[in-house]
Amino acid sequence: MISGGPLMSVEQVNGLDYEDFIRVFGNVIENYPLAATFLWYYRPYRDVNQMHDYISTLARRHLPIEDKKGILRLLPDLAGRLAEAGNLSAESTYEQRTAGLTLLTPNEKQRIRSLNKRYWDRFGFPFVVCAR
Missing domain, CATH: 1.10.3330.10 (Oxo-4-hydroxy-4-carboxy-5-ureidoimidazoline decarboxylase)
Incomplete structure (x- = not known):
């Protein structure tokens, strides 16, 4: 229950x-x-x-x-270190998996990490998308 x-x-x-x-x-x-x-x-x-x-x-x-x-600052990066270490919440794990973020190639992961960093540097919080 x-x-x-x-x-x-x-x-x-x-x-x-x-x-x-x-x-x-x-x-x-x-x-x-x-x-x-x-x-x-x-x-x-x-x-x-x-x-x-x-x-x-x-x-x-x-x-x-x-x-x-x-x-917003508490939310995890897309395909970031928390995801790679298996430390996302159950909800974020599900969302990132259903969005295909667990299937990225090493080059795609690196590209997303680079984009995540650029977004953080510019706005001060992670890029957020509803991935359901």
Whole structure:
């Protein structure tokens, strides 16, 4: 039921104690567990759409721009060192695998690393793409 198990009903989600809620939703915004605390505070939820609306509202409206940039800085590079070492979150591993980033040739990996660095140097956070 918790993390990796079957889907949960909204009633089950609303019934989770704080520790279980954080374990299940702690990575709703990758590497930013405070987002799960925000979600916990606004329980109970009518449905998954309402949960999505709350997390979207947090990201869009309630965080100052520097916090938003900070969240972006927490995201992994595409086909970067974390991926190569097997240290991505389950979500990022899945996204990068389905985008074909685990099938790159050595030359393609080097090219992506070079582009990642250029992007970091220019903007101060990694290039982010929804790879689902």
